[in-house]
Amino acid sequence: MILAPIIATRALRKIYPGSKPGRSLFGGGLALPGAPGMTPRSPTDVVALEGLDLEVAAGEFFGLLGPNGAGKTTTLDILTTRTRPTSGTALIDGADVVRESVRVKQRIGVVPQRPNPDRSLTAIENLLFHAAYFGISKSVALTRARELLAMLGIATRETARVPELSGGQQQRLMIARALIHQPSVLFLDEPTVGLDPQARLALWEILRKLHAEGRTIVMTTHYMEEADRLCDRLAIVDHGRLLAIDTPANLKARAPGGTLLELTLDGDAGGCAGPAGHLPGVLRVETSRELLRVFARRGEEVIAQLIKIVDQAGRTVTNIHLAPPSLETLFISLTGRKLE
Ligand SMILES: Nc1ncnc2c1ncn2[C@@H]1O[C@H](COP(=O)(O)OP(=O)(O)OP(=O)(O)O)[C@@H](O)[C@H]1O
Ligand SMILES: [Mg+2]
CATH class of the missing domain: 3.30.70.100 (Alpha-Beta Plaits)
Incomplete structure (x- = not known):
């Protein structure tokens, strides 16, 4: 058990309702009462998370490792308030992701699985808009945005519009955007998918630096080498269940x-x-x-x-x-x- 974890989930469960007519994916229908281990309600329901208990310590570089469909994005979506759990609880720095989502949002930065910058804006405008959303004054935002662009190695792309940025540059812009309100926890969903080996190594260096500065990082990946090299601790997930959780070294020692x-x-x-x-x-x-x-x-x-x-x-x-x-x-x- 971790003393005062910065992230804590208890029996987190997520069922995506099947394609029944008239049933909304994001409507109130999701708030089904459910005990861990209960069977899905309809044969078409998808059980994405099957009762997840996780704890992450402040300052930890934590990895969620699992194959396609394991439930990695679902876990991140719940922790980042994008999706409500069907049952169970999740706290970020003591704030409940459902009941205190505004507090949670202020504490987290999110880099989604697919980069989603505003394509009609320039790189720096994307950062300034995001800062404004968090109520950061324009002058502070401008200073921070320039610092972040420099730190991420895309300072020269400040006034480039999003379509003019390479995939790797867009990924870095997403990280800058996630950091502009100085969150204590950074979530990244498969951040290196689609990057060439050089861009991947560059991104690893950036993540290491952010970690060294004391930030808590939670990253999903299905690259074992990446999880092994970057993470302090890893959770191996499959079919919405936690199979193992430990340091990479201890997990490898368990390999037969x-x-x-x-x-x-x-x-x-x-x-x-x-x-x-x-x-x-x-x-x-x-x-x-x-x-x-x-x-x-x-x-x-x-x-x-x-x-x-x-x-x-x-x-x-x-x-x-x-x-x-x-x-x-x-x-x-x-x-x-x-x-x-
Ligand atoms: N909005 C949705 N509606 C219905 N089913 C969904 C939805 N999102 C995810 N699922 C299902 O939930 C399960 C977990 O999906 P999730 O996206 O969390 O996995 P993942 O580990 O992120 O996979 P990947 O590595 O492919 O990104 C899968 O079976 C998926 O098909
Ligand atoms: Mg995913």
């Missing part, structure tokens, strides 16, 4: 099979499988033509013995690849599916 060693031989590896399987600490052995694949508790400790076995089988090792336990292997073990 330990280290994966892949030895490429100069010929068929079949004869090596038997002896390799008897080495202490070896959990699983697979061979495929000249590939000898070994899952071992401690990879480094068996390398020498594996090379010896290969040698005794009259073969030579031409390449060795060592892969540490990954979030991918953990995800496969939890869901039986690949993440990406």
Whole structure:
């Protein structure tokens, strides 16, 4: 349990009503009374969140990792007051997202899954309009907007209209907009989707900097590497349920099979499988033509013995690849599916 979490959800549940005639998606029909675990009301109803309990500490870089349809955007939409939960509660800095949505909005900045700047405005106008919405004086807003554009590396694009900005520049503008009212929590929904590798790395640097300044960041992603590199803690979600929550290192330590060693031989590896399987600490052995694949508790400790076995089988090792336990292997073990 986290002492005084800045974000706390309790049994958060979301059912999107099915396509019944006369039933509004965003109307009062959403406020169905419901206990966690109850069955959906109609066969066409979609249970997007199945009772989510989450706590995020102030200053944490927190990740929601899950495949398409896991419920990541739904979770963010509820936390950012865009969608009401069907049942359960969510607090941001002590404010209830449903009953105190105005207070919540002042404390959060949101970068949505699809950039949605006002396309008829310039970059800086987008920031100034947003600042005005929060009642920030024009002179303060102008100073802040320029600082943010500079910090995000798009100062030279200040007077460019949105359609003239690249996808990566628009994404940065969305981050600037989310920060103009100086929120304590920044939410980003899949911020690097669609960016080229260079733009992705640049965005990672920006997020690291914002985190280093003490901001709480909540980011969704389905890129394991991104979650692993950036986040202090991760929640792995699938089908609206929390499967695991921990630091990337602890999650990886839970991945089965330990280290994966892949030895490429100069010929068929079949004869090596038997002896390799008897080495202490070896959990699983697979061979495929000249590939000898070994899952071992401690990879480094068996390398020498594996090379010896290969040698005794009259073969030579031409390449060795060592892969540490990954979030991918953990995800496969939890869901039986690949993440990406
Ligand atoms: N407005 C809606 N109406 C009906 N069903 C919805 C709506 N929004 C989301 N869903 C459904 O809820 C489930 C969770 O969707 P959500 O968008 O939260 O997932 P996600 O993890 O963000 O996925 P992605 O990685 O594709 O963005 C999915 O089954 C989705 O089809
Ligand atoms: Mg989504």
